[in-house]
Amino acid sequence: MSASYERERLESRHVDPLSGLLPVLRSCVRWARRPLLPAVRLWRRNIQLRVVAVTLLMSLGVVLLLGVVVIGQVKNGLLDAKEQASRGQASGGFSVAQAQADKEKERDAVPAAGGGTTRGAIDSGTWLNNLVGQLASGGKGVYSVVALSPGTGDGADARGPRTSGLVLPDDSIPQDLRDSVETRSGSSETYATIKRENDPRPENGLVIGKRLSDVNGKPYQLYYLFPFDQEETTLGLVKRTLATAGIFVVVLLGAIAWLVTRQVVTPVRMAAGISERLAAGRLQERMKVSGEDDIARLGESFNKMAQTLQIKIQQLEELSRLQRRFVSDVSHELRTPLTTVRMAADVIHDAREDFDPVTARSAELLGSQLDRFEGLLSDLLEISRFDAGAADLSAEPIDLRDVVRRVVDAAEPLSERKGSRVIVRGDEQPVIAEADSRRVERVLRNLVVNAVEHGEGRDVVIRLATADGAVAVAVRDYGVGLKPGEATRVFNRFWRADPARARTTGGTGLGLSIAVEDARLHGGWLQAWGEPGGGSQFRMTLPRTAGESLRGSPIALEPEDSRRNRGLNAAGTPPRPDAPPMPRTSPLSPALPPMPSAPARPPSANPAALPGNGSRVVGHEPGTPGESAREDER
Numbered sequence: 001m002s003a004s005y006e007r008e009r010l011e012s013r014h015v016d017p018l019s020g021l022l023p024v025l026r027s028c029v030r031w032a033r034r035p036l037l038p039a040v041r042l043w044r045r046n047i048q049l050r051v052v053a054v055t056l057l058m059s060l061g062v063v064l065l066l067g068v069v070v071i072g073q074v075k076n077g078l079l080d081a082k083e084q085a086s087r088g089q090a091s092g093g094f095s096v097a098q099a100q101a102d103k104e105k106e107r108d109a110v111p112a113a114g115g116g117t118t119r120g121a122i123d124s125g126t127w128l129n130n131l132v133g134q135l136a137s138g139g140k141g142v143y144s145v146v147a148l149s150p151g152t153g154d155g156a157d158a159r160g161p162r163t164s165g166l167v168l169p170d171d172s173i174p175q176d177l178r179d180s181v182e183t184r185s186g187s188s189e190t191y192a193t194i195k196r197e198n199d200p201r202p203e204n205g206l207v208i209g210k211r212l213s214d215v216n217g218k219p220y221q222l223y224y225l226f227p228f229d230q231e232e233t234t235l236g237l238v239k240r241t242l243a244t245a246g247i248f249v250v251v252l253l254g255a256i257a258w259l260v261t262r263q264v265v266t267p268v269r270m271a272a273g274i275s276e277r278l279a280a281g282r283l284q285e286r287m288k289v290s291g292e293d294d295i296a297r298l299g300e301s302f303n304k305m306a307q308t309l310q311i312k313i314q315q316l317e318e319l320s321r322l323q324r325r326f327v328s329d330v331s332h333e334l335r336t337p338l339t340t341v342r343m344a345a346d347v348i349h350d351a352r353e354d355f356d357p358v359t360a361r362s363a364e365l366l367g368s369q370l371d372r373f374e375g376l377l378s379d380l381l382e383i384s385r386f387d388a389g390a391a392d393l394s395a396e397p398i399d400l401r402d403v404v405r406r407v408v409d410a411a412e413p414l415s416e417r418k419g420s421r422v423i424v425r426g427d428e429q430p431v432i433a434e435a436d437s438r439r440v441e442r443v444l445r446n447l448v449v450n451a452v453e454h455g456e457g458r459d460v461v462i463r464l465a466t467a468d469g470a471v472a473v474a475v476r477d478y479g480v481g482l483k484p485g486e487a488t489r490v491f492n493r494f495w496r497a498d499p500a501r502a503r504t505t506g507g508t509g510l511g512l513s514i515a516v517e518d519a520r521l522h523g524g525w526l527q528a529w530g531e532p533g534g535g536s537q538f539r540m541t542l543p544r545t546a547g548e549s550l551r552g553s554p555i556a557l558e559p560e561d562s563r564r565n566r567g568l569n570a571a572g573t574p575p576r577p578d579a580p581p582m583p584r585t586s587p588l589s590p591a592l593p594p595m596p597s598a599p600a601r602p603p604s605a606n607p608a609a610l611p612g613n614g615s616r617v618v619g620h621e622p623g624t625p626g627e628s629a630r631e632d633e634r
Helices: 002-013 021-045 047-107 124-137 175-183 229-279 294-333 335-350 357-388 400-418 437-454 511-521 629-633
Strands: 109-111 117-119 144-148 188-196 199-213 219-227 396-399 422-425 432-435 460-467 470-477 525-530 536-543
Touching (some): 047 188, 047 219, 047 229, 175 199, 188 219, 229 294, 294 335, 396 437, 400 422, 400 432, 400 437, 400 460, 437 470, 437 511, 437 536, 511 525, 511 536
Antiparallel strands (some): 188 199, 199 219, 396 432, 460 470, 525 536
């Protein structure tokens, strides 16, 4: 055991370098999520918003997909039509240019002296200029014509580029197209960017070229440049039309989804609101039903259910009212005969020494049972006041230490008879709270008396604490304890841990029921914890100021000396050597476990729906080693 303890101590010294970054990362995540929490909450709670949003997203996706497909089809159609028209136009132009060159050759040919023919001198540059002008005259704004020849020079025969439409041939005609036209006999084409003089905006277009022969039989390259400005204008118009139609369709689908979901969600919201009002006690609320559709049938069914519930609840309320009145009347009516019987029993009890032993014992039993009967009647009257809502609270500032001292003094004869000591801890500082002294004393008296009676002669420890607007008193015993599930039933009326026991010993069975009602009347909690054979602890938590709500308790419901916190199993022995290491604490005496006066812990939120019933019992199987007792509010 010592080796494992030393190994555990050495491992505890090792600090993970990433452990310090985890809290910072968690804080950053929480800080980033905080502005999104209202939107997330609205998204989770509003089904109409989710339906409309999903409809908008899906319709937007469909419109985008449809737009991409339509635009692609229109673009391909425009390009195909443009290419076919351009090829036809260029082919016709090439044919005209070559025909003119051949015609000029035949017309300018003169007979020679030897019987042949000779050609006259023709200026190729002038002829190309005229040719380009003639070919481009019919396609102004539709296409441009460029003639390129390898000849250079400054004379009349200079054969530089001839263009129309201010086209820059060097920037508009790619070099690879020129090489293709030079090497091929047919026409070549490619997509290119057309640039013009004094126009910074380039145009996308189709360039078609072919190598021809001029009037002098010299080769040159003739190009047709077809810009896509009209097609781009048409395509832009189609895009704008589709965008406008898509936005209109998306908005229309969103409006339709909103209207449709509103017709379905509105009755559901109405039913939810009416259900909440029914739960609040307004049993006359009903849904408005119109039509004969499914929603109308739902409303009719809901109204029938509400009507049936109202009748049943009224019947139960009437029965409960009759029961409360019966209990109250019987309790009051029994007062008078009980007083008479008490007087007669006192006379008999005082004269029991003159009777025989059997009669004397009967007189003693009669007196004790009459005392029990009187206590039962008092408890029944108090319960009837709680049931009728007639219990009042006389709150004033009191010091709970004085109340605890009075309770301890009153329970001293019983504790001496049982062999138990009552120890008070946490009474060094005042514990002030606005409360009804009589009711608080009744609660504590009940808890202390129960702890002494079930403590099996062991010590009973009372602990006081105050923190963060709350005060608490915990009564700890080390007796038989509570089995799993009994901590939630211990506050039920006339409940006993052992049903086989006859109702002849102990209290009336209403003490803890009255105690929990007293705690609730203060706006506080009365909770129980226990483990079989390890004792139990009852904790009363009250607000320091009357009328305030509790956020937690300054005392943990599970005590620090429980078996789980000490690392013991259900049998009260240390775990096996091969079991995981447990937190080590000082060995505790079975008669009086040492309970150091630890500083008050900050209260945590109590999730119990009904204050006073948020109890927990430790079963036979041990819990997670070293788990903090702060989980008592679960």
